[in-house]
Amino acid sequence: MKKLLILFIVGLLTASPLFAEEKKEVSLRFSRQGNIIRVVLESYDNFILNANIADTLSSIKIEFPALFQLKKPKDFIFETSLKDRLLIIAMKNIGEIRTYKLSSPARIVFDLTLAQNTNKEQSPKPELNPELKPDLKTEPTPELKPEAKPEQPVEAQAVPKLYVIDAGHGGYDYGILSNDSKEKDLNLLLTKDLSAALSKKGNKIFLTRKVDQSLSILERIILGNSRNPYIFISLHSSASNAFVVYTGTVDEPSTEASVLLYSLSARQRRHIEKSRALAKAIGTSLKAEFKEDVVTREMPLPILNSMDSTAVLIEYPSLQLNTYDQQMRNRVANAILKGIQSYE
């Protein structure tokens, strides 16, 4: 009996490391915008950092550093298979794959372009890695190629205008905090109110986020530009009690390599006059509605300077100093709508 007990304890001690090797969870989510399908794998920092990726147009193989458990939506469009530390995603009809490893939260992002669209533009494209190349800020991503622009006025008459509305912050990034509210939540509510107001006028709307989720600045830029919008609006809270309407800052053209490398205004340059006019129109409308301080300000905000469309960032008076109930939010949304209408 005594021997049995000793054996049991020894066995338990030997087996304990096996139990300790807990399976890490990898969550998979996906979304589709136009001809681009985005697949995101999210997990712990080291798990993502040490993952090896091999991709072809028919499959993506990801080898994680340890055993893992995959959590994926039921309606995921591709087949997945797991083998020890290996995750295989089998795909069809994919013309191009772009892979990014991003942090905070750690994730691997695959942008999969469907084959029928990529056949049209076979011109060689520079390899862009948002994490490694600072000059990404100056170079349009494939979706935002300036060559596509001349078609816009012809299409604009036939189809409703598309607005991209970006709710600032989200996920782990709370923005400004008040006693009982967070800027990220209020931004989202205001975004939805503005979206509803614009939709009623027959416009098409695309929201960079519809729920409370983390989105990097770069992801917002890519999402915004991929839609080729008529107007891009980002909503945030001010720290003061004033409305502030931002436009990008366009530097004087420079031939210096270092300046060009970090120039933030390459895309916005050709839209800046329209952006300024829109900012003024929205500012005037907000002033008429609220009689509060309203200022327009130019600032080298990456989300504006990298946007290849008319773009403004609107800050509403601080949520620490004001209450934003439904009525107040409607007033803000309607005032912005009136501003847009007077700009047009």
Add this chain to the structure above:
Amino acid sequence: MSRRNLLAMLVILIFIAAAAGSYFFMRNFSQAEKQVPLSPVQSPLMQAGDITVLRIYQPRGGRLEMIEKKIPKRISSTAIAEAVIEEFFRQPLAEGVSGIPLNVKLLGLYKDEAQMLYIDLSDEVRRNFQGDALSEYLLLSGIYKSLVSNVQDFQDVKMLVEGRELETLGGHFYLKYPLKDMLTTELRGDTRI
């Protein structure tokens, strides 16, 4: 020894003890009043050459305001840069200054071969930052301008948080790229409507 002598000796001993006690008490009390702690730069022993004057640019009222801060002399540029960052975030200097996160510690500061100055700050800089786009711009440009004004031998500044490169500090500006070119853009003033 008679009882009377014993009593007399006891009285004398008590008197001596009381006198000694009051002497030491008065001595310490009066010295404590005189010994107001002097900061190193106020010390009469310290000459003007022992002092480094730092120019710190802090955000106040929607713009950067320069204040001068005297510290004991530092020779190496890295030591001066460290002092600049510490003074920038120091309380109570930073209290009430809009947009400067509290309790931020400098974890490390170093230069690479390309003369890029890396400043590694504690996570409080991210967690305790509560501000809008202007606050974030002024915080980053305040750090950059304070460094440029006091230290010359670096090309650019890169900010790390807990040793890691973050995409952004407060959701408005990039932190993953060096600060210089983003922050040296000439800003136009506000237009009030």
